[in-house]
Amino acid sequence: MAQISVNDLTFYYDGSFDNVFENVSFSIDTNWKIGFIGRNGKGKTTFLNLLMGKFDYKGSISTSAVFDYFPYQLTAEQMRASAAEFMEDLKAGCESWRVICELAGLGEDAEILYRPFKSLSPGERTKVLLAILFSGENDFLLIDEPTNHLDPEARECVKKYLASKKGFILVSHDRDLLDACIDHCLVLNRKSIEVQSGNFTSWWENKQKKDQFAIAENEKHLKEIRKLKQASRRVSEWADQSERSKIGFDPIKEHDRNVSTRSYIGAKTKKMQSRVKQMESRIDREIEEREGLLQDLEEPVDLKLVQLAHHKNTLVHVRNYGVQYLDSDAPVFENLTFVINRGDRIALSGKNGCGKSTLVKRILQINGFLQEGFSISEQGVCELASGLVISYVGQESSGLKGDITRFCLERGLDRSLFCTILRQLDFERAQFFKNIEDYSEGQKKKVLLAASLLTPAHLYIWDEPLNYIDVFSRMQIERLLLEYRPTMLFVEHDVRFREKIATRTIEFK
Numbered sequence: 173m174a175q176i177s178v179n180d181l182t183f184y185y186d187g188s189f190d191n192v193f194e195n196v197s198f199s200i201d202t203n204w205k206i207g208f209i210g211r212n213g214k215g216k217t218t219f220l221n222l223l224m225g226k227f228d229y230k231g232s233i234s235t236s237a238v239f240d241y242f243p244y245q246l247t248a249e250q251m252r253a254s255a256a257e258f259m260e261d262l263k264a265g266c267e268s269w270r271v272i273c274e275l276a277g278l279g280e281d282a283e284i285l286y287r288p289f290k291s292l293s294p295g296e297r298t299k300v301l302l303a304i305l306f307s308g309e310n311d312f313l314l315i316d317e318p319t320n321h322l323d324p325e326a327r328e329c330v331k332k333y334l335a336s337k338k339g340f341i342l343v344s345h346d347r348d349l350l351d352a353c354i355d356h357c358l359v360l361n362r363k364s365i366e367v368q369s370g371n372f373t374s375w376w377e378n379k380q381k382k383d384q385f386a387i388a389e390n391e392k393h394l395k396e397i398r399k400l401k402q403a404s405r406r407v408s409e410w411a412d413q414s415e416r417s418k419i420g421f422d423p424i425k426e427h428d429r430n431v432s433t434r435s436y437i438g439a440k441t442k443k444m445q446s447r448v449k450q451m452e453s454r455i456d457r458e459i460e461e462r463e464g465l466l467q468d469l470e471e472p473v474d475l476k477l478v479q480l481a482h483h484k485n486t487l488v489h490v491r492n493y494g495v496q497y498l499d500s501d502a503p504v505f506e507n508l509t510f511v512i513n514r515g516d517r518i519a520l521s522g523k524n525g526c527g528k529s530t531l532v533k534r535i536l537q538i539n540g541f542l543q544e545g546f547s548i549s550e551q552g553v554c555e556l557a558s559g560l561v562i563s564y565v566g567q568e569s570s571g572l573k574g575d576i577t578r579f580c581l582e583r584g585l586d587r588s589l590f591c592t593i594l595r596q597l598d599f600e601r602a603q604f605f606k607n608i609e610d611y612s613e614g615q616k617k618k619v620l621l622a623a624s625l626l627t628p629a630h631l632y633i634w635d636e637p638l639n640y641i642d643v644f645s646r647m648q649i650e651r652l653l654l655e656y657r658p659t660m661l662f663v664e665h666d667v668r669f670r671e672k673i674a675t676r677t678i679e680f681k
Contacts, residue, residue, distance in 0.1 A: 174202045176223075176312070180231035183215075183222060190602065192218050195231070196365050200341075200358060202237045202312045205334075207350045207372060208343045210360030211598050212614030212642045216343050220314040237312040242305045243298075251290040255300045259285075263304050274303035278333050293524050295326030302330065306337060313340040319349060320639045321567070323524045324665055345614075345643050347372050348667045372643075475596055475625060475652040479659070481514075482630040484557045487659060488512035488535065492552035495530055499547065504530050506551065510678050512631070517653065517660040519670050522680030528663045529567070532635050535661070536564060563629035565637045569616035572608040579608060579619065585626055593622040597645050614640035621649070634662040638669060 181196040192215040200206060208216050222229055223239050240263065250258045259266045272282045278299040284292060285300065292300065298318055305313055315334075319327045327349070334342065334353040341358065344350055350372035357368045357375040368375050494506030505527035512518055520528040536542035538554060541562050572579070576594075580587040591604055597618045603611065608619060617640050624632060638646055646669060653660070653673050664670055670677070 174236045174312075176200050176202060176233065176235040176237060178231070178233050181222070181233065182230040183218065183227065190600075193229075198358075198365055198367050200356070200367060202235070202339055204356045205338050205354045206341045206356045206358050207354035208341050208358050208360075209350075209372065209375070209643060211644060212618065212640065213600075213603070213612045214360045216360065217316055217612070220316060220341065220343070223314060235312075238310070239314055240305055240308065240311045241314045242301060242316060242318060244301055244304070246289065252288055254286045255289055255304070256285040259304045262301075263308060266304055266307050270307035271300075271303045274306050275299065277336065278303060279329050293326075294321045295323060295329075295524060298322060298326065298330065302333065311339070314343075315340055316343045317345070317640065318342075319344065319346055319665070321524070321636065322665060323526075324521065324667070325523055327665055327667075345638070345641060345646060346666055347643060347646075474655070475593065475648055477625055477652055477656040477658055478628045479632075479656065480561055480628050480630045482557060482560065485513050486511050487514065487557045487560055487631050488661070489553065489555045490531075493554050494551045495527060495534060496549050497547060498549060505680055508552070508678075508680075510676075512659065512661060514659050515657055515675075517658075517662070517673055517675045519674035519677045520661070520663045520680065521670070521677050526680040528680060529635055532633055532661070532663065536562065536633065557630075560631060561629045563624045563627040563632045565620045565624045565634040567636045567639065569613065569620060572611075572616050572619060575607055576604050576619075579623075583623055583627075585623060590622055590626055593625055594618060597622065597648065598642075612640070614642055614645075617641055618645065625652075630659060632658050632660045632662075634660065634664070636663050636665065638664055638666050 177199045179197050181193050182191060183193045184191045208219075210216050218227075220241060221227060223233065224241055244262045246258075250261070255271075256268065259268075259271060268285070271285065275282060275284070280296065280299050280303075284296050289297065289300070302315075302318065305315070318334075319330055322330065327346070331349050331352045334340075334349075342350070342353060352371075354371050355369065357366075357370065357372065359366050359368065359375065368378065370378075489511050491509050493508045494503050496503040496506075508531070510518065520531065522528055533542055533544075534548075534550075534554060535556065537544070538556055539560055539562050541564060576591065577587060579585075580590050591599075594604075595601070599615070599618065603615065608616060611619070617637070621637060621641075624634070638649075641649075646666070650669060650672050660673075662673075664673075
């Protein structure tokens, strides 16, 4: 057991507008199971790379721990080979028997180590790489979003596996996974970094209490500032009035005045002005205290959605529907029956490869939203209401290029409104001047979500929209969907999101 001590850490990327970290200090124990929490683009992956020694920085990171990082970056050649052939290249000294033992803990047979890696499902790939990662001894492991693109069954397996381990930092936005796997939280707040014992839920409850206390204290300071300003104005007005009366007076109306009272009035005015200065100093102190209170307050802005009203109640009708690729011996799915009525929020659930995305793309193709063709045969009925307008968010964001202005022109979006939504999703203004390909994965996904929210539609189709999206933004999106109740068809493996949002779940067998 060792400690990792971070002292006065400051880091920025060359050409960046601001520091990613500035004079950050904290300590963590290598025996802990740490959940790393923070907004997209705030530096979680950057910090893991600093621990791995990939960048130069100011300050110090002191530890005797040896780090290893997930996910491993694989070459095209390794993708064609089996994991048994290249696992020693990923982790020096990696032994097959240890990897096989770890795979058993993940519910997988050893045979997947000997199949071409590219032929494995996303869940199988993740399990193999995690088994290699945990096959060493005494390493402190840095695990960056291991459950993206995994189906519920694979997520559950990874969750149970990580819950049995210790000595890692886990970057994840999945609240269910964090609650099951961690005993400490490392949190990137807006202006600070904190370390707290407990899981995500306990940290979130404590944070809400702290935020409420900060808001109450802030209101108290604001009232005090208002009172002081009013008193300061009154005394200042009295001082000015007294100062003006020092010279010149009407001996008939002011029979108690004479030339000798001038020094008395001057002394009185001086005292009043001194009181004004004291009040102003106290106001400045109150304002300084108030600003310190709210620096880490999370105040997610409520998003808005403009949806269209269709004249028909049933927008999508699927009856005894099945799809089979022409080069395949078996159907992707068959005998699927459901309808999407106005106000429904239908979740598609099932293993990776069961046909969820195939169905989504087929609906988009029938609608004319998607132009690419499918080499498939169909059975049954998949009908869409005429004139149906769809807003779509896909899984991939790799094709995004250029700046925000170009993106808005290509999509026919109002740039000002689009940037407003991004600001509400916690984008810094400096990001608007960067190219989208330089964004983090979470920021790229927010660009796609913002475009969808800004597009009026009858039906919103989102295919794994929350991959890489931070916890706070997930909560914003949940509130939006529960308030506006748009008609939706979505695929999402975040259990808590699906439980809150879906009015009905369609299980693919």
